[in-house]
Amino acid sequence: MGEILVGTCSWxxxxxxxxxxxxxxxxxxxxRLRHYAxxxxxxxxxxxxxxxxxxxxxxxxxxxxxxxFVFDVKAFSLLTGHPTRPAALPPGLPxxxxxxxxxxxxxxxFADGVRPLREAGRLGAVLFQFPPWLRPGARARxxxxxxxxxxxxxxxxxxxxxxxxxxxxxxRATTAELLRSHGFSAVAVDMHPSLPSxxxxxxxxxxxxxxxxxxxxxxxxxxxxxxxxxxxxxxxxEELREWLPRVRALAGRTERVHVLFNNCCADxxxxxxxxxxxxxxxxx
Numbered sequence: 001m002g003e004i005l006v007g008t009c010s011w012x013x014x015x016x017x018x019x020x021x022x023x024x025x026x027x028x029x030x031x032r033l034r035h036y037a038x039x040x041x042x043x044x045x046x047x048x049x050x051x052x053x054x055x056x057x058x059x060x061x062x063x064x065x066x067x068x069f070v071f072d073v074k075a076f077s078l079l080t081g082h083p084t085r086p087a088a089l090p091p092g093l094p095x096x097x098x099x100x101x102x103x104x105x106x107x108x109x110f111a112d113g114v115r116p117l118r119e120a121g122r123l124g125a126v127l128f129q130f131p132p133w134l135r136p137g138a139r140a141r142x143x144x145x146x147x148x149x150x151x152x153x154x155x156x157x158x159x160x161x162x163x164x165x166x167x168x169x170x171x172r173a174t175t176a177e178l179l180r181s182h183g184f185s186a187v188a189v190d191m192h193p194s195l196p197s198x199x200x201x202x203x204x205x206x207x208x209x210x211x212x213x214x215x216x217x218x219x220x221x222x223x224x225x226x227x228x229x230x231x232x233x234x235x236x237x238e239e240l241r242e243w244l245p246r247v248r249a250l251a252g253r254t255e256r257v258h259v260l261f262n263n264c265c266a267d268x269x270x271x272x273x274x275x276x277x278x279x280x281x282x283x284x
Contacts, residue, residue: 002251005070005124006277007040008269009214009262012047015228021267030064037065040273042072042124044214044260049074049129051088052106053113062120070124071117072157072212072258076110078103080130081143107150118154124258125155125185125210132161132197136171141178148182157212157258159187166202179206188250190243191216197223203246210258211250213243215272217263233263235272240279247280 010016011032026035036043045053045061053073061071078084078097090109093102117123128147134140147156158179160166165175179186185207189199205211216222217233224230243259250257259276261269 001248002254002256004247004251004257004259004280005040005042006259006273006280007042007044007261008264008273009044009260010046010264010269011036011043013264013269015264015266016270019267021270030060033061033064037069039270041068042070042258042260044072044074044127044262046074048110048113049077049082050085052076052090052109055112055116058113058116062116062122065122067121069122071122072124072127072260073114073117074127074129076106078106079110079147080128081134082131111150114154123155124256125157125212126151127157127159127187127212128184129159129187130161134160135162135164136175144178144182144184148184155185155210156183157185157187157210159189159212159214161197161199163197163199166200166204172202172204176204176206179204183207185210185212187212187214188246189214189216190218190239192218192220192222195220195222201243201246203250205250205253207254209255211254211256212258212260213247213250215243215259215261215263217265217268228265231263232265232268234268235261235263235275237275237279240272240276243276244279 022032022035026032089097093105114123166172176186186204188201188203190201191198217231219230219233221229247257247259261272263269263272
């Protein structure tokens with residue numbers, strides 16, 4: 001049976017920092033991370049989606065966390081085809097930021113930024129969350145092939161946002177084999193079950209080392225409204241229990257499972273993660 005690590009998709013989210021979860025005296029950058037790492041064994045670093053990670057920051061993250069703690073690092077937005085703020089880009093890039101020369105430099109800086117985590121044994125995976133426009137097809141296969149070439153030797157997990165990737169048994173088998181051919185771990189998701197953009201809660205295993213489950217919450221405002229509207233959800237026990245046999249089945253087929261909560265409204269994610277650990281521990 002593989003190890004199951006439960007945590008959240010951020011420890012610096014503004015809503016969490018503004019809640020009462022971090023005690024007085026532990027609300028600075030170092031204190032927050034140490035407080036979090038004393039309570040959970042894994043976290044997703046989502047700040048690396050909005051800005052390239054720095055070597056210094058990764059060194060501090062490694063230094064401030066105990067042995068065995070791991071970070072899943074979200075890939076920078078430009079590397080997954082998302083819109084990217086000009087202010088988030090390093091200076092001196094060509095005007096066409098998607099040109100081969102510009103992308104080479106961005107990939108280099110991203111690799112440098114995560115290297116301290118890799119060297120310290122703190123890198124759980126790099127998460128490539130692709131946008132809804134990336135549908136199955138030749139273009140997507142090319143994108144994944146380039147990603148594999150750029151990340152050779154890295155632990156990588158992939159989340160698709162378009163539901164066609166997992167729409168039926170035939171497509172699921174094709175998608176799983178594509179990820180498996182690149183050594184990528186598939187990301188399973190929990191979200192509102194009946195929206196047009198809903199990705200079904202399938203749990204394929206495409207890498208023997210890692211499987212990932214991300215709980216986005218079940219807000220009907222997914223894809224619309226403010227960030228708070230999209231992620232506002234309090235997981236009930238019965239919703240978490242739906243996932244217990246799936247998570248345990250993943251652990252039976254992989255060395256490690258990361259279960260991460262992304263319902264980042266106030267302290268909802270840390271409370272859901274805590275409850276999920278209790279249910280898994282108690283055999284509920």
